[in-house]
Amino acid sequence: METIEKKVCDWIDSHEIKAVRLLKKLVGEKSTMGQEFHAQAVVLEKLRQFDAEIDVWEPSIKQLRQHPLFKSDRTSFKESPNIVARKRGTGGGKSLILNGHIDVVPEGSKKDWDTGPFQPVVKQGRIYGRGTTDMKGGSTALLMAMEAIEKCGIRLKGDLIFQSVVDEECGGAGTLAAVTRGYRADGALIPEPTNMKLFIKQQGSMWFRITVKGLSAHGGTRYEGVSAIEKSMIVIESIRQLEKVRNKRITDPLYENIPIPVPINIGTIKGGTWPSSVADTVMIEGRCGIAPSESPEDVQSELESWLKDLEYQDEWFKHYPAELEWFGAMWLPNDLTGDDELATTLKSAYQTITGEQPIVEASPWATDGGVLSHAGNTPVIVFGPGETKLAHQANEYIEKDALIKAAKIISLFIMKWCDIERIT
Amino acid sequence: METIEKKVCDWIDSHEIKAVRLLKKLVGEKSTMGQEFHAQAVVLEKLRQFDAEIDVWEPSIKQLRQHPLFKSDRTSFKESPNIVARKRGTGGGKSLILNGHIDVVPEGSKKDWDTGPFQPVVKQGRIYGRGTTDMKGGSTALLMAMEAIEKCGIRLKGDLIFQSVVDEECGGAGTLAAVTRGYRADGALIPEPTNMKLFIKQQGSMWFRITVKGLSAHGGTRYEGVSAIEKSMIVIESIRQLEKVRNKRITDPLYENIPIPVPINIGTIKGGTWPSSVADTVMIEGRCGIAPSESPEDVQSELESWLKDLEYQDEWFKHYPAELEWFGAMWLPNDLTGDDELATTLKSAYQTITGEQPIVEASPWATDGGVLSHAGNTPVIVFGPGETKLAHQANEYIEKDALIKAAKIISLFIMKWCDIERIT
Numbered sequence A, B: 001m002e003t004i005e006k007k008v009c010d011w012i013d014s015h016e017i018k019a020v021r022l023l024k025k026l027v028g029e030k031s032t033m034g035q036e037f038h039a040q041a042v043v044l045e046k047l048r049q050f051d052a053e054i055d056v057w058e059p060s061i062k063q064l065r066q067h068p069l070f071k072s073d074r075t076s077f078k079e080s081p082n083i084v085a086r087k088r089g090t091g092g093g094k095s096l097i098l099n100g101h102i103d104v105v106p107e108g109s110k111k112d113w114d115t116g117p118f119q120p121v122v123k124q125g126r127i128y129g130r131g132t133t134d135m136k137g138g139s140t141a142l143l144m145a146m147e148a149i150e151k152c153g154i155r156l157k158g159d160l161i162f163q164s165v166v167d168e169e170c171g172g173a174g175t176l177a178a179v180t181r182g183y184r185a186d187g188a189l190i191p192e193p194t195n196m197k198l199f200i201k202q203q204g205s206m207w208f209r210i211t212v213k214g215l216s217a218h219g220g221t222r223y224e225g226v227s228a229i230e231k232s233m234i235v236i237e238s239i240r241q242l243e244k245v246r247n248k249r250i251t252d253p254l255y256e257n258i259p260i261p262v263p264i265n266i267g268t269i270k271g272g273t274w275p276s277s278v279a280d281t282v283m284i285e286g287r288c289g290i291a292p293s294e295s296p297e298d299v300q301s302e303l304e305s306w307l308k309d310l311e312y313q314d315e316w317f318k319h320y321p322a323e324l325e326w327f328g329a330m331w332l333p334n335d336l337t338g339d340d341e342l343a344t345t346l347k348s349a350y351q352t353i354t355g356e357q358p359i360v361e362a363s364p365w366a367t368d369g370g371v372l373s374h375a376g377n378t379p380v381i382v383f384g385p386g387e388t389k390l391a392h393q394a395n396e397y398i399e400k401d402a403l404i405k406a407a408k409i410i411s412l413f414i415m416k417w418c419d420i421e422r423i424t
Helices: A003-014 A016-028 A037-047 A061-065 A132-151 A173-180 A219-224 A228-248 A296-308 A340-354 A369-374 A400-418 B003-014 B016-028 B037-047 B061-065 B132-151 B173-180 B219-224 B228-248 B296-308 B340-354 B369-374 B400-418
Strands: A053-057 A082-087 A096-101 A121-123 A126-128 A160-165 A187-190 A198-202 A204-213 A264-271 A281-290 A323-331 A360-363 A380-382 A397-399 B053-057 B082-087 B096-101 B121-123 B126-128 B160-165 B187-190 B198-202 B204-213 B264-271 B281-290 B323-331 B360-363 B380-382 B397-399
Touching: A003 A016, A003 A132, A003 A400, A016 A037, A016 A126, A016 A132, A016 A400, A037 A053, A037 A082, A037 A132, A037 A160, A061 A173, A082 A173, A096 A132, A096 A173, A096 A400, A126 A132, A126 A400, A132 A160, A132 A397, A132 A400, A160 A173, A173 A369, A187 A340, A187 A369, A187 A400, A198 A340, A204 A228, A204 A296, A219 B264, A219 B281, A228 A264, A228 A281, A228 A296, A228 B228, A228 B264, A264 B219, A264 B228, A281 A296, A281 B219, A296 A323, A340 A380, A340 A400, A369 A380, A397 A400, B003 B016, B003 B132, B003 B400, B016 B037, B016 B126, B016 B132, B016 B400, B037 B053, B037 B082, B037 B132, B037 B160, B061 B173, B082 B173, B096 B132, B096 B173, B096 B400, B126 B132, B126 B400, B132 B160, B132 B397, B132 B400, B160 B173, B173 B369, B187 B340, B187 B369, B187 B400, B198 B340, B204 B228, B204 B296, B228 B264, B228 B281, B228 B296, B281 B296, B296 B323, B340 B380, B340 B400, B369 B380, B397 B400
Parallel strands: A096 A160, A096 A187, A187 A380, A198 A360, B096 B160, B096 B187, B187 B380, B198 B360
Antiparallel strands: A053 A082, A082 A160, A121 A126, A126 A397, A198 A380, A204 A281, A204 A323, A264 A281, A264 B264, B053 B082, B082 B160, B121 B126, B126 B397, B198 B380, B204 B281, B204 B323, B264 B281
């Protein structure tokens, strides 16, 4: 390790407590969709300590709706401001976007939590709370890395653009708003929870809703009706088959350790209104993965025609076809292939800190990387300290050691990518 | 037909318009659970025209809760009064309860209705609206029969006890309250929608709720979770098997034309909270039929042990057994076997009016007959003008001709059962 790198890492090590305090403060402010501003205020407070140009704005829904990649049910970004802090480089280096989303998914059933989801607690080296892993921990690592570099008096040649965006969990409109506001760079890092793996490809995804029709009848003469619940079981089973077919096609070695590279998740089901009646409608909602090599439109057509074929399996669907809608969000896939420099630089930083080669994989979920690359033409790599399996869960946590390690790797990566002014 | 019978039938025929007007008035007053009093006011207005003792009361929830047959989630009968009108006989005849429920099930989705569910409309010999078939049409037939007898100056020997009860759709607490208030008789007729068939046995039923557990995970790594939706499909399929097993046991010839004599209906399903998450809980609710020969307790144990056996089919259920609850209502089965006089008398009235033998069957659904016979020791026959398949449906209707025919049959039945004072 170079002296300057060691200095930065030592600063991070000796300020571990600051990282924990910042993360706890961020987690303490509930920032589910529509109420992100409390947590953004914490980010802003932190950014004001930096020597950077700060831009805070509520995205314009009117403007976003004109963008072809905007897919969202949102009608307003009131109280959901984006924040970008640009630290201008001295010139001659590559620019870098550091992107973290501030929104978190709802906490779910509180009784599943051992601690309050928004009352962060540190226990046995872990920080618990909603968003610790996904991804306020990642954003904390970014801010720690930036602070270490600044506090060590290092001047970067390339621009460093930190983004704390809203709406990632609902489709990426926050990052899209940052792109349309003009923020682009030579590369971007998103510290989503990758378990410290390098994700050079990310799966995209879309939400669908399928309405299955039945025919109501009294439960005592249920044979006079047609149960939409039974018919929905056929639909779900058929989607399982489609998932198999789609995943058989995936030969990318990056996916070889992933049991289902591109899953189709049935997330919710709801149907029927009365225990003693035959259900006449069932609605299922889910998430369909988009492989990095696919376009959303191709995937949509495939599911649509698959569902149409249900009529060959069950005559009922000929008369009452399962209705398919795409609703809410769409997360675009991302593929770094061909832009190896981001990966090479991050690998080298990883190796310097850990002494090991990082694992390189494709992510089973989408990130704002799809928007950055497709709309902003900015190559993206995803790497972060959180654990995928804890995201969206009760008792979500992050390992403090991973957070600190990630901050160090990211600080080295920033210095390598943007390059530094050497004091001669 | 005797002269006196002909006179009564002629009165009914010439007052058809009164029957239609009364039914429309009853249907026009929405009487779903908790708001029965508007429709009961119409009943009361009608009953005041009779020479009868009228009893109107709101059942006491405190008192009912002490009765072993009270199974209901209700906490109050405020604005849900029962009405009983007793017309004392001159003595020496058999007493008869005429029981109709005033409550109706909710109208469901209004867009499925061609007319307003509570704006009754007469079209091509049919009266449309919620409750026309189930069972304000039946109650109208009772009231027309009673009025015809009174208007023709006939005096009955036995007591005639007309009951307009609440809460049948939710478990029969209205009829139970009438029984505990002391109303019993030598026989009872309930004009539920039987398509003019005689139901001498009625199936009972109970509501159950099954909670199926899964393990939440991000939809992109759904293989890290366990879908409660997929597990619920196993539970539903298993219940289908139990239904087959249970129905194979039914050898009663009364059921031979009924495809599934004792159905288990899965009426509702609800699970998962987010399209991109693996659902960790699914709740299904349904109605389990009780054969006339069964006790509710036996059926409960059978379903319980059946669900326990799921662990042999899928290890998951060993660790997370499907949780079974019995909730809400319970309708007791009823079996007239051994008390043939009610059936014989009604058959003879039917034959006099139609010239044909009636169809005798067992009902695929429960009625308040279970409460009348089990709690009130009153033998019950079920016969009415509505059509089973229209009950609880959108565009529910009743055929005006069936309504009038039923009123005539019932009037003859009353005269035969209670016997009349002959003018000598």
